[in-house]
Amino acid sequence: MNRRLVNFISLLICLFLNIVFTQKMVHQFKFENYDVAIMYCVLNLIVFPIALFVFKRDEKQSEVNRREQ
Amino acid sequence: MSEKNNRIPFDENNYTHNIHRNNERKLDRRGFMKTLVGAAGVFAVSSLPWGAVAAKELMGLSEKEYPHKKIADLNKIGIGEAVDFKFPGEHDDALLIRLSEEKFVAYNSACTHLQCPVFWVKEEGEMICPCHHGKFDVESGSPIAGPPRRPLPTIEVKVENGAVYAVRVKRYES
Numbered sequence: 001m002n003r004r005l006v007n008f009i010s011l012l013i014c015l016f017l018n019i020v021f022t023q024k025m026v027h028q029f030k031f032e033n034y035d036v037a038i039m040y041c042v043l044n045l046i047v048f049p050i051a052l053f054v055f056k057r058d059e060k061q062s063e064v065n066r067r068e069q
Numbered sequence: 070m071s072e073k074n075n076r077i078p079f080d081e082n083n084y085t086h087n088i089h090r091n092n093e094r095k096l097d098r099r100g101f102m103k104t105l106v107g108a109a110g111v112f113a114v115s116s117l118p119w120g121a122v123a124a125k126e127l128m129g130l131s132e133k134e135y136p137h138k139k140i141a142d143l144n145k146i147g148i149g150e151a152v153d154f155k156f157p158g159e160h161d162d163a164l165l166i167r168l169s170e171e172k173f174v175a176y177n178s179a180c181t182h183l184q185c186p187v188f189w190v191k192e193e194g195e196m197i198c199p200c201h202h203g204k205f206d207v208e209s210g211s212p213i214a215g216p217p218r219r220p221l222p223t224i225e226v227k228v229e230n231g232a233v234y235a236v237r238v239k240r241y242e243s
């Protein structure tokens with residue numbers, strides 16, 4: 001598959017995971033399962049650097065592609 | 070023909086070629102991806118307070134301690150009997166039930182449906198709300214029948230010097 005598409009879709013997945021984790025976190029907080037809520041909060045925090053990494057990698061790859069052309 | 074159309078007449082009278090296309094593709098692929106990353110960042114930052122409050126709850130910082138209040142003397146409550154009392158405020162009705170020699174449970178007696186006073190039925194071993202016939206489990210305070218969906222707030226009690234004291238209220242579940 002096209003690399004550009006892979007990066008794009010993985011970013012979309014990151015955002016989707018963010019939404020899911022946020023929803024779960026709020027619900028577990030309301031159910032007073034605070035340890036689980038903290039776990040989802042940490043997961044939410046981890047997703048952001050992953051998204052940033054994918055974005056940077058995409059930037060680098062398109063730079064390489066432009067030089068090759 | 071086309072060349073004639075593209076000719077800018079002269080500067081002072083340029084009302085035909087005045088559309089600037091520099092920002093035309095503001096939201097290209099890269100820009101959209103940047104938005105996605107930014108959204109992920111916003112999610113991460115906005116989940117911080119939840120985590121912080123959850124951690125605070127876990128460490129028990131928000132458990133408020135009320136001044137201990139004597140409910141009744143031990144020898145005045147028989148096993149399976151209940152005592153009404155007020156805790157923590159003067160207008161917060163509460164119910165203490167002695168389940169066994171050692172075991173006491175206490176709940177805020179306002180029904181979680183519409184705040185009717187819940188009472189203890191010794192014969193059936195249940196706490197019943199008379200308004201809509203809601204029933205609560207005596208061990209945990211959780212609703213087992215009728216309209217209420219949330220458990221009764223638990224009041225922690227302590228036995229000391231031959232009397233029962235109310236110590237603190239667990240937070241009301243929303």
